[in-house]
Amino acid sequence: GQLIEVRYKWPEPSADQSQPLTIVAQTTLQPGSVCFINDSLGLHKVGNPSAATPAVSLHCYIPGYDTCKAWCQPDKSAKCVEANISFYSELGKKSCH
Numbered sequence: 001g002q003l004i005e006v007r008y009k010w011p012e013p014s015a016d017q018s019q020p021l022t023i024v025a026q027t028t029l030q031p032g033s034v035c036f037i038n039d040s041l042g043l044h045k046v047g048n049p050s051a052a053t054p055a056v057s058l059h060c061y062i063p064g065y066d067t068c069k070a071w072c073q074p075d076k077s078a079k080c081v082e083a084n085i086s087f088y089s090e091l092g093k094k095s096c097h
Contacts, residue, residue, distance in 0.1 A: 001053035003029040008043040008071075011078040021074040031055075045074060064090070 008021040024042060029035055037044045048055040064087065069080045087095050 001031065001048060001050055001055035003046050003055050003057055004049050005029055005035050005044055005046050006074075007037070007041065008045075008074055010039075010042055015078055017077060017079040019078055020076055021071060021078050043071065043074070045071075061085075 005025075005027045006023055007025040007027075009024050011017075011021060021043065027035065029046075035044075035046070046057055065085060067082055067084055070083045071078070071080045073079075089095055
């Protein structure tokens with residue numbers, strides 16, 4: 001199925017965290033398409049707009065990392081949390097959690 005990618009501008013460090021993040025682009029991704037993000041492009045979320053049609057996304061993080069910031073409600077608040085990352089596989093081998 002389709003996915004929707006929404007890109008946001010990085011919030012200013014002094015920004016009011018009760019305000020939503022600023023949307024800079026929204027793209028509909030068709031099956032087989034590719035999107036890319038890095039810090040210079042801002043933040044993004046990827047989601048399935050359909051409750052009836054399944055969709056799959058593959059995320060590759062190179063290099064890998066141990067923590068990331070997550071904006072749980074970017075349409076409502078610029079507040080973020082720091083989250084620990086766990087991987088299903090590392091260097092081609094299944095991780096043991």
